[in-house]
Amino acid sequence: MRILSFCVLGLASLVLLSGCHTAPPEIPFDKAAASRVKSIGIVVSQFPEEPVAVLATTVGQHMGLLGALVDAGMNSSRVTKVEAMLISQGFVADTYFIAKLKETLEAEGYKVFIVSQKRGKGDFAKDYPVNFYPKVDAYLDIIVGAYGYLAAGIGDDAPYRPTFNARVKLVSSIDKSVLMQDVVAYNVPNNPENIVTISPDPEMKWVDFDTLMADPVRAVSGLRMAEDLTASTLGKLAH
Numbered sequence: 746m747r748i749l750s751f752c753v754l755g756l757a758s759l760v761l762l763s764g765c766h767t768a769p770p771e772i773p774f775d776k777a778a779a780s781r782v783k784s785i786g787i788v789v790s791q792f793p794e795e796p797v798a799v800l801a802t803t804v805g806q807h808m809g810l811l812g813a814l815v816d817a818g819m820n821s822s823r824v825t826k827v828e829a830m831l832i833s834q835g836f837v838a839d840t841y842f843i844a845k846l847k848e849t850l851e852a853e854g855y856k857v858f859i860v861s862q863k864r865g866k867g868d869f870a871k872d873y874p875v876n877f878y879p880k881v882d883a884y885l886d887i888i889v890g891a892y893g894y895l896a897a898g899i900g901d902d903a904p905y906r907p908t909f910n911a912r913v914k915l916v917s918s919i920d921k922s923v924l925m926q927d928v929v930a931y932n933v934p935n936n937p938e939n940i941v942t943i944s945p946d947p948e949m950k951w952v953d954f955d956t957l958m959a960d961p962v963r964a965v966s967g968l969r970m971a972e973d974l975t976a977s978t979l980g981k982l983a984h
Contacts, residue, residue: 771939772926774915774983782924784856785915785983786881787847788870792839796831796893797908798823798954801934826958827893834965838892842972846887849980860884869914873921881918885983888912892968894957897934904950905957907964907971908932915983929978931971941982943974 798820831838843859850857858881864870873884888911895908910930917924930937932945949967951957957964 771928772923774925775922781919782855782882782915782917784858784879784881784883785850786858786860786874786877786884786918787843787850788860788862788864788873788884788886789843791864791866791887792842792889793891795824796827796838797891797895798827798893799895799908800954801895801897823954824893826954830958830961831965831968834961836965836969838968838972839889841969842889842892842976845973845976846885846979849976850885850983853980853984855983856881862886869912873916873918877918883918883924884916885979886914886916887979892972894951894964894968895932895934896954904952905954906932906945906950907967908945909968909971909975911975911979913979913982925983927982929975929982931975941978943971943978946970 800820800823847857847859858877858879860874860877860881862870862873867888869886869888870884873886890910890912892909893907894905896905897903908931910928910933912928913926914923915925916922928940929943930940931943933940933942946967949963949970951960951964
């Protein structure tokens with residue numbers, strides 16, 4: 746059984762993304778069921794309330810409680826600045842991602858519809874619509890854990906890069922069986938095993954946070970690329 750603690754290392758200890766939930770085991774796409782899945786309802790993904798701006802290794806981590814408090818304050822300041830940058834560039838991460846995922850699945854030959862569905866925070870939906878119209882063959886449930894920027898440490902060899910990760914589950918609308926389940930992550934520390942990892946574009950990097958903030962057009966372009974590649978990877982997992 747493959748179990749993944751759905752957290753990312755950062756600041757004084759762990760930066761909780763959408764709560765530290767344990768991801769369920771991988772379930773590769775059921776090829777036998779592929780022939781009957783012609784239409785997919787994308788369950789509107791749960792996005793974090795704010796982006797991340799994680800500096801995974803800082804001096805403050807070695808200075809006890811005071812250092813942790815300083816780090817937390819600096820992280821809050823970085824997040825506020827990233828939010829302002831995304832707004833200034835007119836980039837809405839959740840809207841863009843859903844549109845890109847829909848486009849990707851349609852390119853794979855599926856008919857795709859958007860489904861609004863209530864769920865608990867950080868969890869897949871407990872059930873799916875029984876009277877959704879038009880009727881779909883399967884529901885694609887997505888939980889985005891984090892989006893934003895991540896630096897693995899301090900220095901030229903640990904630059905800020907875009908980051909994005911999501912849990913995904915494809916559920917049959919007929920018998921509620923799980924047809925596919927996985928975790929996809931763009932730029933995660935230490936390349937953890939047992940998840941689908943996407944290596945970041947080597948050109949999309951900034952030596953420090955100030956450099957990142959001074960380059961908003963390219964910074965947003967890098968995040969958009971992270972969402973593009975994640976959506977593309979999810980489309981391939983469901984095919």
